[in-house]
Amino acid sequence: MPAPHDPKMPSSFEGNPEFYETSRITKFFRRVTAEPLIPIGMALTCWALYRASRSIRAGNDRAYTNKMFRRRIYAQAFTVAAMVGGSYYYADDQKARKNHEHKVAVEIAKEKNRAWIKELEAREEERLELERLAKEAGRK
Structure with a gap:
């Protein structure tokens, strides 16, 4: 990370x-x-x-x-x-291929969005952990 x-x-x-x-x-x-x-x-x-x-x-x-x-x-x-x-x-084949490529692109975009959100959540957890450690260090 x-x-x-x-x-x-x-x-x-x-x-x-x-x-x-x-x-x-x-x-x-x-x-x-x-x-x-x-x-x-x-x-x-x-x-x-x-x-x-x-x-x-x-x-x-x-x-x-x-x-x-x-x-x-x-x-x-x-x-x-x-x-x-x-x-x-080849018109029907091209339409089918474009339709398939669009579906694949949507799935890839969704997966990237999920990965991005997961990464943001991990960064937020890391930031909260650093704040908690800073507070603990300030108390000692």
């Missing part, structure tokens, strides 16, 4: 450790596995654009260049369709 003169705030004011423990890589892979069609569409778009730019640099096959630009447009359309379709498909 911290000393009564400790300026540190009670533990209930600390941040959410799970937020700081989750890395960007973990979040990225979780999103990729949740909706895999979007990264596939992005990769197809990049591939078609890369092939079109290589064809432009070579400068000898305009038909192939136009074909790659059309494929880029198709890949972008696929990506947008995957995003829209995924948002409809």
Whole structure:
């Protein structure tokens, strides 16, 4: 237990450790596995654009260049369709997950509040004990 003169705030004011423990890589892979069609569409778009730019640099096959630009447009359309379709498909899952996360956050907040109150009660008991000891020392 911290000393009564400790300026540190009670533990209930600390941040959410799970937020700081989750890395960007973990979040990225979780999103990729949740909706895999979007990264596939992005990769197809990049591939078609890369092939079109290589064809432009070579400068000898305009038909192939136009074909790659059309494929880029198709890949972008696929990506947008995957995003829209995924948002409809996963809407119920996202609502359920947010609802669950909210319930968990409420429980964590309640637990922190209980811990904070317990810590305040312990500090009050310590303060009363110090006052009692000071009175006893004053009598002697």
